[in-house]
Amino acid sequence: MDIGRKLKIARDAIGYTQEKAALESGIGKSSICEFEKSKREPKFSQLSRLAEVYRKTIDFFLSDELPIENLMLWRDAPSIEEEIKQTEAEFRQLCKQYHMLEILTGEARKAKLPEPDVNKAEDFTFERAESFARKVQNELCLGDIPSASLKRVLEERYFVKIFHLSFIGSAISTVSVEFGTAILLNAKNKPWRRNYDLAHELFHLFTWNIYRNNHKQDILPTPDEEKFANAFASKLLMPEDSLRQRIDLRKNKQGQISLVQLDEIAREFSVSLDALVYRIANLFRIKKEDTEKYLDVAKRLAESHKPRGSDKPDKLPERYCSLAIRALNEGKLSLMQFAKYMDMNYRQAREYLTEDGDFKDEKISISVT
């Protein structure tokens, strides 16, 4: 496939018009038009600039193959198509960079994800979603308060690529033959909302082969699948035993617990008060109209919580940064490439170069036999 056609594909993939591409790249609209129609070939520096603007690597244009872009599952997708495409393009770029860092440092590993005891999508029920949440909690050794370790376990033991960006929408999950499993969370959301989104998206990752087998690669989640994902998330983040223990500790002699006390429990589990109220309503079979009444008060209570500095997550995962620093100091990543991967400027990137930065020498390895 020629470069012109690929330029058009790349521009469409990020949802840019030729005018927007010209504005972003500083290359004239008529030139972009001529490149895409293969009337003339861009110079290398122009191609490099367009690759940057389209969030592709230059290799995308120089390679003879056209990579197949994988499906991305959205939670609360924005209504504007361009927003979706631009967020997906940025997320995909980060995932590919992460995977490249894994390859460069020899850390590309795979781990088998837990699977539900269900083979077909039609066989899924709320009970099975609940038992699957218990299975995941045990297999991942998430303990009493799963939200405290869930993200870290997924990143470090299961190599799930988890990024935070500010975008319109809640979360995205994807499974790619190229770079593996990945989740994007909205950095603007509160920590409890992100925890819930993470657990929800996890359900999609774990059940990807059930809902999206080879013949149905482009299938979007059905309402039922979304409900099961919510049920799974709720049960995973608030395990019944630990939740009952917290409630027993706080309830009064009449067997009642105030919303302020529930708010404390929600904080401990790092879930929203809303999510906790729903979970309790389900656990103690509370009537729908009563639940709605509690939810109304919960909303007002939640408004009084002021954001904390620690609420803001890092865009890039810790493992990603660690691999990038290693690659730089082993001469496996140029400084410019490092700055781009780390989303920092050249001056900041320079500070990561250390004279004794390569610690791979066998002479300083510790024997563990």
Add this chain to the structure above:
Amino acid sequence: MGISRMKKFQFLLLDAGPIIKLFELNIWVDFVKRCDVTICRTVANQAKYASQEFEDIRVDLEPFEEEGLIKIFDSEPSVNKAFYEKFSERYKAIIHDGEKQMLAYLCDSSENWLVCSADGAIFRVLGLLGRIEQGISLEEILEKIGLSQSNLEWEYTKKFCEKYTRMGQVDSIQDKGLL
């Protein structure tokens, strides 16, 4: 006798790191008077962009190009494609676009170019390609043209250049990196 015939390095390709450093040291003008400098367009763009983060340094190479003090070239993607296809997937990702353009140019030319960089990855690729004598540190050049500087950072030193060139040589011996 033309000015360029008096210059010490006649085929010198400069990477973004040394360009910025020379501006930072305020010896860029002296440097281009003493060396025959060639820069690829993508590196020139990168150096300009990167220098915008520095309060006191503005890398604008255009006036020097217009005066004929430096040469800036661009290339056809096909030249880079041929170069790029030599490498394994891992090595393709190591270097940035500007460096790809610079190294493709070096490998495509019959002249004995020297590359001055402050990037381990560049020296590593040169070591892999068996072109160890074509990588040079800024420290060495400055010494040879009488502009020696004390306290240059690690990435501009001869030791740095040698360390990463050696790594590329090891990859070459172990048959890693090239297809």
